[in-house]
Amino acid sequence: MARSGRVIRNPFISITPRSSTQLFSVSPLTSIFSTKKTSASLSIFVLSFLVSFTFLGISIVRFFPSSQDSIQCSIVSPTSPSPHHSLSSSYSQIILAALLSGLNSYNESEPRVGSSAMVPLPVHVVSGNLSEEEKEFWKQPDGKGYRPCLDSSIGYRRRSAKISKETNKFLVVVATGGLNQQRNQVIDAVVIARILEAALVVPILQVNQIWEDESEFPDIYDVEHFKKTLRADVRVVTSLPSTHLMVKQTIVAQIPYNVSPHWIRAKFFKQLSQEGVLVLKGLDSRLSKNLPADLQKLRCKVAFHALRFAGPILQLGNQLARRMWVEGPYIALHLRLEKDVWVRTGCLTGLGPEYDKIITQIQKSQPQYLTGRVKMSYTQRRLSGLCPLNALEMARFLKALGAPRSARFYIAGGEPFGGSKALQPLTAEFPNLVRKETLAREGELSPFLNSSSALSALDYIVSFNSDIFIPSHGGNMGRSLQGHRAYTGHRKSIRPNKRTMLPLFEDSSISDKEFSSIIRSMHNNSMMPQLRKKGRDKDVIAYPVPECMCRHGTGVF
Known part of the structure; x- marks a missing residue:
């Protein structure tokens, strides 16, 4: 959300803040203090009144918690939801939170982290004639008091003064894969630039051969916001300066997995200091998930604050999200039913021999696309939880969780292999399924049809704003959304425990109840913050507690 000058725009109210001297100059109390005829007793009375009023104001501000459900400025004020779908926080709290953050964020010389985050629409409180299972299904997690906190150490801040002004060393990173795979590499690129004390050139997004996507970084992300948000941590430049265009450039395409900051410095620091430019490729999952606290916080700052989608994407994504939201609560399902997913995972679709034969032939003719555990059979893969849930399995899972038949679903993901037939078992149980193609109005998707990354970003935004998010498979988008939704208010995300539950699907002796x-x-763990366990390579982007969220401190918002 871009701000223009000092004007604050809010869905409910719009004001132009003044400086404290301007506010004081127009106050009626000014005339009292300026006259020489004012009695001493009156002055004492006025001073007492001001002190009392100040303490009252502080008490009110402390009484209201800062809302994490404040609506983005780019979204128009919603119409009133139905009686059974009331909001979880009052409008007065939303207004107060917006004013408190806005009045402190007009100073452009000091980037404010709290105002840079993408904040979702409020969750709905679902009421009415519900079964106990339905009540449990819609219930949101208890955040246990965890709130975003990105306070860095004194040592980190001291080093920032030099690193953020670096003009001699430059890191260039080429990110590969789809939107969320590239997103993870950009996050690590910022961290590596910080480790090497180098300026970061805006990352290059490599042309995606599978999806034929030629999008560049500015097509997907707000570059100026990216640079501004990170300027206290790393200097980000749009391109290499002319002084470094012709220097020797070392290009590194292979980095071992799970490398530490010490390894990065020992390998590249001296070389980069001498040559001035380092180009890194193939960063995907190379940097260790277990980093020092300051670097973990930097990861969260990049993921949840700096990487804001470009204006056209954000605007349409917000419009689509609001169209879902005004009708009441909705669930976002990230269904991984595309042809390339079935090929890469080594799994079968469940649509019958005709479709499975096509997938099997591709897997045999192009084995290089298969990701990991090559020698496992399809059955072994499925029971190990390595396959996406198909539409039939997802329908059974949702019914078991207590999802009502009338629930509304937003389907994120690409075109399913098998078309409407692939979704038929799910549609039969839950008829209210919506995709971006049906939610968008005529011509709205046209600018993005040649960019799979932009279309994926739209899915990300609508899923981010949902009351409940459920992925059918792991994947980068599922992990990113899980952590992003936790970071911005502990919104419910349910990751199917496929390895444990799939054998139950085959056991006919178990009753439906x-x-x-x-x-x-x-799946009770979806009702509470999930802590990142160190040493198990869990990504802080998926599990921001406790490194990026804490129970104490000033918080971010």
């Missing part, structure tokens, strides 16, 4: 009870119990 017992099956439902087991499935709900198995």
